Amino acid sequence: MKTYKQPSAVGRFGEFGGMYVSETLMPLLLNLDKSYKKIQKDKKFKKELNDLFKNYVGRPSSLHYAKNLSKYINGPKIYFKRDELNHTGAHKINNCLGQILLAKKMGKTRIIAETGAGQHGVATATVCALFGLPCYIYMGSKDIERQKPNVFRMKLLGATIIPVESGSKSLKDAMNEALRDWIKNVRDTFYIIGSTAGPHPYPKMVRDFQSVIGKEAREQILKVEKKLPDYLIACVGGGSNAMGLFYPFLNDKKVKIIGVEAAGRGAKTEETAATMTSGTPGILHGSFSYVLQDNDGQIKEAHSISAGLDYPGVGPEHSYLKDIKRVKYYGITDKEALEAFQTCSKLEGIIPALEPSHALAYLIKAFKNKHKNKVVILNLCGRGDKDLFTAAKAIGFDADE
Amino acid sequence: MRMSNNLDSLPKKKILSLFMTCGFPTLNQSKKIFIEMLSHQPDIIEFGLPFSDPMADGPIIQEANKLALRSKLSTQQSLDLIKYLSKSKNNTSFIIMCYLNTVRKFGLNKFIKNIKSIVDGIIIVDLPFEEEGAIKKSLSKNNIHLIKLISPMTDKKRSQKLLKNSKGFIYYISATGITGSNKLDYKEINKNVKSIKKMSSVPVLVGFGIKSKKDVIDISKKTNADGVIIGSALIQKYFDIKMDFNKYLKSLKKFILEVKI
Ligand SMILES: Cc1ncc(COP(=O)(O)O)c(C=O)c1O
Numbered sequence: 001m002k003t004y005k006q007p008s009a010v011g012r013f014g015e016f017g018g019m020y021v022s023e024t025l026m027p028l029l030l031n032l033d034k035s036y037k038k039i040q041k042d043k044k045f046k047k048e049l050n051d052l053f054k055n056y057v058g059r060p061s062s063l064h065y066a067k068n069l070s071k072y073i074n075g076p077k078i079y080f081k082r083d084e085l086n087h088t089g090a091h092k093i094n095n096c097l098g099q100i101l102l103a104k105k106m107g108k109t110r111i112i113a114e115t116g117a118g119q120h121g122v123a124t125a126t127v128c129a130l131f132g133l134p135c136y137i138y139m140g141s142k143d144i145e146r147q148k149p150n151v152f153r154m155k156l157l158g159a160t161i162i163p164v165e166s167g168s169k170s171l172k173d174a175m176n177e178a179l180r181d182w183i184k185n186v187r188d189t190f191y192i193i194g195s196t197a198g199p200h201p202y203p204k205m206v207r208d209f210q211s212v213i214g215k216e217a218r219e220q221i222l223k224v225e226k227k228l229p230d231y232l233i234a235c236v237g238g239g240s241n242a243m244g245l246f247y248p249f250l251n252d253k254k255v256k257i258i259g260v261e262a263a264g265r266g267a268k269t270e271e272t273a274a275t276m277t278s279g280t281p282g283i284l285h286g287s288f289s290y291v292l293q294d295n296d297g298q299i300k301e302a303h304s305i306s307a308g309l310d311y312p313g314v315g316p317e318h319s320y321l322k323d324i325k326r327v328k329y330y331g332i333t334d335k336e337a338l339e340a341f342q343t344c345s346k347l348e349g350i351i352p353a354l355e356p357s358h359a360l361a362y363l364i365k366a367f368k369n370k371h372k373n374k375v376v377i378l379n380l381c382g383r384g385d386k387d388l389f390t391a392a393k394a395i396g397f398d399a400d401e
Numbered sequence: 402m403r404m405s406n407n408l409d410s411l412p413k414k415k416i417l418s419l420f421m422t423c424g425f426p427t428l429n430q431s432k433k434i435f436i437e438m439l440s441h442q443p444d445i446i447e448f449g450l451p452f453s454d455p456m457a458d459g460p461i462i463q464e465a466n467k468l469a470l471r472s473k474l475s476t477q478q479s480l481d482l483i484k485y486l487s488k489s490k491n492n493t494s495f496i497i498m499c500y501l502n503t504v505r506k507f508g509l510n511k512f513i514k515n516i517k518s519i520v521d522g523i524i525i526v527d528l529p530f531e532e533e534g535a536i537k538k539s540l541s542k543n544n545i546h547l548i549k550l551i552s553p554m555t556d557k558k559r560s561q562k563l564l565k566n567s568k569g570f571i572y573y574i575s576a577t578g579i580t581g582s583n584k585l586d587y588k589e590i591n592k593n594v595k596s597i598k599k600m601s602s603v604p605v606l607v608g609f610g611i612k613s614k615k616d617v618i619d620i621s622k623k624t625n626a627d628g629v630i631i632g633s634a635l636i637q638k639y640f641d642i643k644m645d646f647n648k649y650l651k652s653l654k655k656f657i658l659e660v661k662i
Contacts, residue, residue, distance in 0.1 A: 010531065020501055020527040022457040024552040024574060027559060166463060172454070179456050186554055283502040284454060286527065296476045297506030298453040 004250040006317065011200020014323065016316035019199040021286045024183050033201040035106050040208075045101060052097050053212060056130070057087045059094075061213075063220035063377070068347040075367040076230065076374035080350070081217045081245060083381045090353065090382035091210060091241045092123035096192055098209035100127040103190035110189045112136045114178040116143055116171030116237070117308030117355065118150025119382055120194030125159035135159040138178040140170035143307045150386050168301035171237075171311045175285050195238025196315035199286030203315050210244025217377055218248050225375055233258045234379035235359040236276075236329065237308050239315035241381035250326060259318060260362040262304035262355075263331030271303035274331035275314040276322050284312070289319040305334035305394060306354035308382070336361040338394055341384065353382030354390065406544050407494035408521045408569035411444055411604055415621055416570070416628025417661055418445035418606055420498065421635060422462060423479035424469030425451070430646055431469070435486050437650055441657045442493055444628065445570075445606075447524070450479050450499035457526050461633040464640070476507045480515045487519035494569075496548065498524040509536060513543050522546040522569045530563050541568075548572055551597055553589060564601040571597055572630065575609045585610055591624040598625060606630050612637075614659040621662065631660060 006013045011033075019029055039045045053059040062085065066078045083091040103111060111133050115121030121137040128135035137154055141163045144151050154161055167173035175198070182191045196203045196210075221229050232249060234242035236259040249255045262273040272278055275290045282291040284299055292300040292312035302312040321327040332340075337354055340361035345351045352360060359378055367376070384391070392399035419438055424431050438446055451469040455462060487495060497520055504512050504525065516523075523545055528536065530549075537547050546569035551560055553576065564571065575590055594605050607620050608630030617629050638656060642648045 018532055019529060020532060021529065022526050022552075023529060023550040023563075024457070024554055026529045026531070027552075027554040027556065166467075167453070176454055176456055180459070183457060282506060283500075283527065285456070293502070293506065295506070297502040298470060299502075 006320065007200065007204050011204065013203070013317045013320035016281070016287070016289050016319040017200055017203060018288050019286060020283050020288065021199050022183065024186060028186055029199055029201070036102060036201050036205050039102055039105060045105070049098055049101060053094070057093050057097070058085060059212065060216040060220070061085050063217060063224070065224075066348050069344065072343070072347055073364055073367055074369050076371045076376045078363065079221065079229070079375065079377045080380040081213060081377055083213055083241065083379065084350070084352065084356070084383035088119070088123045088126050089385060090119040090123065091213060091244060092120045092194055093126065094212055094244070095194065095206050095209040095240060096120070096123040096127045099190070099192045099205070100131055100133070103133070103192070104131060106190065108188060108190035110134050110136070110185065111192055112138065112178050112181050112189055113192045113194060114138045114171065114174040115194065116140070116174065116310055117306065117353070118143065118147040118154065118386060119308060119353075121159070121161070122150050122153045122157070124192050124194070125154045125157035128159065129157045136181065137161050138164055138174040138181070140164045140168070140174050142169040143171065143174070146390050147307055147386055148389065170302070170307065172299065172302065172313070179285065195240040196243045196317060197238040197285060197287060197313055203287065203317055206240050207243040207247055207317060210240050211247040213241065213244035213379065214246060214248035217245060221375070221377060227375070228252055228255055229377045230254070230371070230374040231256050231258060231376040233260065233359050233363055233376060234381065235260045235309065235355045236314060236318060237262070237311050237355060238313070239318045241379050243315065243317055245377070245379045246327065257327040258362065259327050259329045260359045261329055261331050262306055262309035262337070262358055263333045264303040264305070266333055267331040270300070272331070273302035273304040273309050273311060275312060276318065276329040277331045279312070281319065287316050289316040290314050290322070305337065305390065306358065306387070308353070308355040309358065330362055330366075332358040332361045336365065338391065340364055341391060342395070345384070350380065351384035352380055353384050354387045355382055356380050406521045406546065407492060408546055411494065411570065414627055415662055416444045416604055416606055418447055418496070418608075418628065418630040419443045419635060419657065420447040420449060420630060420632030422449040422451055422465040422469055423482055424472075424474035425465040425636070426468045426639065426644070426646070427472060428474060428478060428482070432482060432485070433650060434653065435482070437654055438657065439486060439489060439493060441661065442491060443657070443661070445494045445496055447496045447498045447630070447632070448479070448483050450476060450497060450503050452500040452503055455500065459633060461636050461640070465636045476503055483516070484519050494521040495519060496522045496524060498526065501525050501528045509539060513539055513545070517543040517545060520545060522548050524548045524550065524572065550574055551593070553593060557596065560597060561600055564597065567601050567603050570604040570606050570627070571601060573597060573605050573607050573626065575607050575611070585616060585619070587619060587623040590620070590626065594624055594626045604628060608632070614662070617660045617662055
């Protein structure tokens, strides 16, 4: 295989990606692209970001050998890349710090973001508090209901939350509203997109900021196992935690890579978020990639128990990696994820978020009694605090009060 | 393919373009709305193809899209509606305004085949200059003009690139914002329209936020623009009148007569 070099200068991953936005946003995106290219070469920027990673986020996150889960599965040796230990409880902060430093450099004075699970909203509100910038978070009213702890967190951090009532009232619609806000406030506002989705340069920029996960994991596994892992597994919503882990390994042909999508009530049902299993190529939020859509190109509503995966699109780079068959993608249902959520809690003493619970469920299902002597790294990209109420309700535990 | 394109013979001044979402509020009522609009012979009618995620549209057009899609309106039904109306179109130019995914999913060639004898131009909201290549080629082969949008954020260098060989008219977005936004800054509009007119000889129309007869007159008096585009304000009347369709048709008629200056 040739060395992996994506995207192209205009933001194409193969045929996917691109910049499909109205003319009001084009000059901004081109400017953002230019500014991002510039700071990539800026040593001071790199140092500032690394300092924040180390002292504010607590990086590097550890690589934990999940002995009990490995024994339970009776298959490979399982390592967790523990990005759930990051400040704010998920991988989202890595990207937010990168983007807010860029926003500062560009002289922007107002920050907006979309959020589904609220993890990206919390991470954005956090960096805004740290850098003293006003923060506006768009969040679907359905997600506000099911991610209450995060809503309160954002408020404590000083953010203004703008409920979104349109469409399915979840992540897709929050992103529509954030884009509309940006079109209105082009001059002073920086839009911190939370995943490897949206128009160029976001998918590339977010991947780059998140790839600290994979870089660390690579060093860590080489140290303890003296070899590269045989498998990488991560959950895929828009795809940022997955790209973060996968990207530094894409050239290592022997490393097999698996992305796990949320299949909701089943990938073949209408209530799914398994974009790459059930979707077709189309344009959503400024980018060409797999989407859930009908025959007329109307975007369908997604469904997942996990608000962070409840998105009918996926990043263009994942679409490309699927088509060139470098990464395989599978769907996991709400029910399977919920079981894995409990299994991991009991066996490892780690309560995972519902998003990585999908990755865990796939691992438990597909690796049981198989792949012995192999090594797996799973991205444990978030902790489950935010999901306690949702999970309690689904399991049938009365968690009020 | 028709030999001439109505957009090539637009009047010199006070051009009026009316936007309306296809299939809103229902397919049958939509037909009546467009018949009413067409009877006033505006210079241009813009047919909005409803999309589930209209990123550049404000709440009013979003709601119109939603109502149209409620009954699972298909792209083919919208195009058939336009075809039906084109039988009585005379000098009015027909424009389609849509998002790229609608065209892509329908199939570019099939789409063009459906519209080439009935439509003079098309605005694809989320298809910027950088991505237009093949689509523009196919359209121009069929004498359909791809209408260019210029926003206050488009600088001179970029405008020059965009406006090269522009056809039909130029859609100047009056303010940064989504459709139906508020403020009209005549000074800024005039400055930018003037600069556009130095680079291109086709008419410049101002859209986004034109709400009343007064706005239309002000644009004509205080700026160098050649006309206006009115969209949200036409649809807003439907909600103002509490969705009584017959009353709406009457108020629409009254409004169109007012803004025809
Ligand atoms: C913990 C966690 N994991 C995963 C995701 C999904 O996003 P992505 O696919 O970009 O990693 C989210 C999104 O909110 C999240 O909070």
